[in-house]
Amino acid sequence: MPKTVTPFMLKSNKRKKAIEGKKYSFTRDAWRRLKRNRTALVGMCIIILLFLTAIFADFLAPYDPSQADFSAAFQRPSWERPFGTDNIGRDLFSRTIHGTRYSLPIGIACMVTAMAFGGIFGMVSSFFAGKVDIFIMRLMDIIQSIPGTLMAITIVAVLDRGMWQLILAITIAFVPAFSKTVRAAIFTVRNNEYIEACRSIGAGNLRLMMKHMLPNAVGYIIIFAVGVVSASIMTVSMLSYIGLGVRPPNPEWGSLLATGREFLQSYPHMVLFPGLLILITVLAFNLFADGLRDALDPRLK
Numbered sequence: 001m002p003k004t005v006t007p008f009m010l011k012s013n014k015r016k017k018a019i020e021g022k023k024y025s026f027t028r029d030a031w032r033r034l035k036r037n038r039t040a041l042v043g044m045c046i047i048i049l050l051f052l053t054a055i056f057a058d059f060l061a062p063y064d065p066s067q068a069d070f071s072a073a074f075q076r077p078s079w080e081r082p083f084g085t086d087n088i089g090r091d092l093f094s095r096t097i098h099g100t101r102y103s104l105p106i107g108i109a110c111m112v113t114a115m116a117f118g119g120i121f122g123m124v125s126s127f128f129a130g131k132v133d134i135f136i137m138r139l140m141d142i143i144q145s146i147p148g149t150l151m152a153i154t155i156v157a158v159l160d161r162g163m164w165q166l167i168l169a170i171t172i173a174f175v176p177a178f179s180k181t182v183r184a185a186i187f188t189v190r191n192n193e194y195i196e197a198c199r200s201i202g203a204g205n206l207r208l209m210m211k212h213m214l215p216n217a218v219g220y221i222i223i224f225a226v227g228v229v230s231a232s233i234m235t236v237s238m239l240s241y242i243g244l245g246v247r248p249p250n251p252e253w254g255s256l257l258a259t260g261r262e263f264l265q266s267y268p269h270m271v272l273f274p275g276l277l278i279l280i281t282v283l284a285f286n287l288f289a290d291g292l293r294d295a296l297d298p299r300l301k
Contacts, residue, residue, distance in 0.1 A: 033295040040291020046284035054100040061094035065251050077269055084269040086259055095251035096273055102252040103233050103281065106163070110170040110232040111225050117171065118178025119221070123209050125179065126186035137183070140176040148173035152235055156244045166245055170235050174228055181224045185217035219296035223289055230285035237278050253278050 034040055053060060069089035077084045083092035125136040143151075148170075155169035190213060198208055239245035240254025241261075248255050253274045260270025 030295040034291055037291040037294060039287045040295070043284040043287030043291065046280060047288060050100055050104060050281060050284070053097055054104050057097045057101055061091075061097045063091035063094045065090065065094040065098045066249055067091075074263070074267055076267070083273045084267070086256075086270055087263060092256070092270065092273060095256060096253070096277055099251045099253045099256060099274065099277070102246050102250060103236060103254075103278075106167060106170075106236050106246075107229045107232040109167050110174065110236075111228045113167065113171040114174035114178050114228060115221070115225050118175040119182045119214075121175070122179035122182025122184075123186055123214065126183040126190060127209055127213070133183075136179070140179050143172070144176035149235060149238065152239060153242075153244060156239060161244060161247055163246070166236060166239065169239075170232050173235070174232070178224070178228070182217070182221055185220040186213050188220075189213055189217050219292075223293045223296065226285055226289040226292060230282040230289075233278065233281055233285075 067090065069085070072081075072085050072089040073087055075081050075085040075089075081091055081093065083096060085091055086095070121136050121140065125133045151173045152169040155172060156165055159165040159168070186209075236245055236252065237254030237257070240252045241258045243258065245254055246252035248259075256274035257271050257278075260267070260274070263270055
């Protein structure tokens with residue numbers, strides 16, 4: 001008796017053929033696994049929202065963040081002033097929104113520069129190995145033996161406060177960790193067969209490192225880089241809190257906390273909302289980094 005072919009079976013066969021006809025894509029597969037991780041998606045959505053807030057801060061802020069109004073000083077949160085006002089009447093909602101333009105760019109700039117310098121050290125160290133590896137790693141150990149926060153404070157204190165001084169200080173603090181991460185990632189692929197094949201046909205050292213080793217180890221580096229952004233934001237806020245970060249009256253989140261700490265008992269809203277923004281931002285980057293780790297790990301397919 002001939003088998004009856006239903007419309008549902010035809011659709012299933014077409015879908016199966018379409019899936020079989022698609023070439024495997026690591027990026028597509030990683031994105032599919034990332035979409036299944038709800039906490040990672042929440043973190044990613046918060047990060048996107050923060051970037052949009054930084055871009056459109058001028059349109060979202062109802063008041064001028066630097067405009068003082070002494071008659072409105074110490075107002076508590078209300079419909080008109082969602083986050084209240086500070087000691088000289090500046091709107092805290094507007095200042096917190098504009099604070100994303102300092103915390104996020106500085107955190108990302110620190111990550112990019114630390115990844116560039118640390119990546120170079122780590123790649124050279126793992127590729128050449130031997131005495132080169134020993135020298136670079138011992139140098140990184142010396143730098144890393146000094147606590148990163150203490151080193152950042154020292155550098156900023158010596159070079160004076162400023163945006164570039166702050167980025168430089170945090171970058172130096174994170175270079176050793178980046179170099180060791182890149183070194184470990186490159187070590188996982190440097191002895192693979194395709195590397196030996198490329199070397200046997202005359203590929204140069206730079207080509208081997210940049211075209212064959214680094215792309216195959218980039219997953220680990222991206223995961224670590226996302227985590228460094230959250231750590232950089234925390235360090236920037238900490239330095240601003242103790243008076244060594246972004247110069248006031250710029251509304252960086254750490255400087256907002258420093259302004260409100262004197263009035264913590266009477267007006268806790270002055271530190272509550274900037275502190276919550278720091279907490280939410282750091283948590284979002286950490287959740288996203290954890291999701292990336294799971295999505296880019298081929299063992300978790």
